[in-house]
Amino acid sequence: MNFTVTSAGRQFDRLGIMYLGDTEVFRTSTAEPTAKGIIWSYIKEMDQYNVLWREPQKVIFDLGNLIDSTYTGAYNATLTATFFTVPDSKPTADQILPISALQSGQNMGSNFQVPAQNASISYTLPQNIQRAVISISANGQATEEFWYTNVLSSDANTFGDTTGILYGYSPFREVQLLIDGQLAGVSWPFPVVFTGGLVPGLWRPIVGIDAFDLRQHEIDVTPFLPVLCDGNSHTFEIRVVGLNDDGSGHATLSETVGSYWVITGTIFLFLDSAGSVTTGSRPILNEPPPQISISSTVTQDSTGANDTLTYTTEASRYLSISSTITTSTGSSAVSWVQRLSYSNYGALTAQGLVQVINQNTTGIDTSSSGYTNSYSYPIDVNSSYSIDAAGDVGINGTITHGLGFNILGPSVFPSGIQNFNITTPAQFGLAANLLPQSVSFPNTLRSFSGSRLSTTQSGTAQYLSSGRQSYSFGTTEQDFSFLGIQVDLPDVTYELYSRHVLAVNSTVTEDTQTLRGVTFGPQISVAETADAGPAVGGFSVRSLLGRGPGKGKLELASNAG
Secondary structure, three states: OEEEEEEOOOOOOOEEEEEEOOEEEEEEEOOOOOOOOEEEEEEOOOHHHHHHHOOOOOEEEEEOOOOOOOOOOOOEEEEEOOOOOOOOOOOOOOEEEEEOOOOHHHOOOOOEEEOOOOEEEEEEOOOOEEEEEEEEEEEEOHHHOOHHHOOOHHHOOOOOOOOOOOOOOOOOOEEEEEEOOEEEEEEOOOOOOOOOOOOHHHHOOOOOOOOOOOOOEEEEOHHHHHHHOOOOEEEEEEEEEOEEEOOOOOEEEOOOOOOOEEEEEEEEEEEOOOOOOOEEOOOEEEOOOOEEEEEEEEEEOOOOOEEEEEEEEEEEEEEEEEEEEEEOOEEEEEEEEEEEEEEEEEEEEHHHOEEEEEEEEEEEEEEOOOOEEEEEOOEEEEEEEEEOOOOOEEEEEEEEEEEEEEEEOOOOOOOOHHHHHHOOOOEEOOOOOEEOOOOOOOOOOOOOOEEEEEEEEEEEEEEEEEOOEEEEEEEEEEEEEEEEEEOOEEEEEEEEEEEEEEEEOOEEEEEEEEEOOEEEOOOOOOOOOOEOOOOOOOOOHHHHOOOOOOOOHHHHHHHHO
16 A cells, blocks of 8 residues: 655654555654645555455545644545565455444544544454454553653642643553453553654654554454354444552552543454364463552752652553463464553753653563563653743754564464565655565565564754744654564574664755665755744643643743743
């Protein structure tokens, strides 16, 4: 699937979701355009949805946008599907069912908005399922876009008398999958930073990790098959929780979070022979509550006003679900195990004008099918803002953001390794075109059973709004590597692809790609005026940084005077 977009003018970043009927198949976001116009393309493998592509489908691409005299940028989006056959391709699901709001009949997108909506659905499933996997697609918007910068609820009013209240429920989030009210698995979300996030100058033309393709998290629910295949209706629900704290250093999972999270799920069913019925033992659930540790400290300045807030949040979770299933091929023990760890250190100083965040999430998911996914999501952010008596706004920010995945075994989603097992990938150019290249893999290159992806971004940027003009400048550097691994030799890796990109003030100054040891020359983009859009109006600068609704620019400016 090729997704190509052009836009010119001024506009915020927007979330876009593609559906086949009621099933989400692609979640993306937009770059923020310039006055001269931009173009970008993203190519996504979609063979995991083969069973849907084989039937007529209503294609819905839901990309909400607002056009007025200030925000003039329209998005002209084109989706192009290319179908082809691949020898020895992996099996894909025989049936796919959505966990969604089922609104395609009204020609609308089918996502849930949580917590305002209950993200649940009920199905009577086929009785001949031999494997079942559910994927979760979830990201925060509005007051939850920067959830990882939130504070403990008991500290939300720390700067209420000065710069404004903060968003609460802690910087921890857990997305839960429940089957008939029982916890079936969790996803601790990746902190996506969209192209308007923190400081716009960070993301020109490099975009935040996963911002063009928000990753879904898969949970193997095969241990529930003896229940799910009983011919009765069963309920699938997705929840988002944070933390509630008592102000004395104790916290538990909350029943709700701020507004709002965009939620869907997808049920992938792999069927046994027709006429067979899957049976077995009821699942055994070992799901102790997560271990949670919190702390916070507030200090005052010489006037007695709260000046600094420091806080820590740590969590860990273990869950194991197992059963025995019997299919036409016999009985087997099946299991799903997750081990997760999370830490966040945050500091707000200068009455909330400066914020530092150091966060890391790690996890390992293991299925008896042979699927294993180990992952890490580190993010460090330092941001500050100022407003002077004249109303001029300044924002400074730095970010170091990483993503690492080790995937072995039968993932529902393509890991990228399939391209290297079958053919030599083409080079993808800056102008959204596939470029011919002369690299050919030797016949002796082994086939890989897993992959290791690692990428890190580091950037610094400034934003200035003065009068009716605003500007944003920045430097962002990204390193990406993709390696092949074997299930029997997980510590032995084969470098397949790497890339190093450096962008300075909206211009790509370095771009080096290496494909199986052969390096390609730099592709350099054309510099553009770093116009970040119109000047900040009466809304809160704090809301731009995810630090609560705060106070409006005019009120803060009068205080500065």
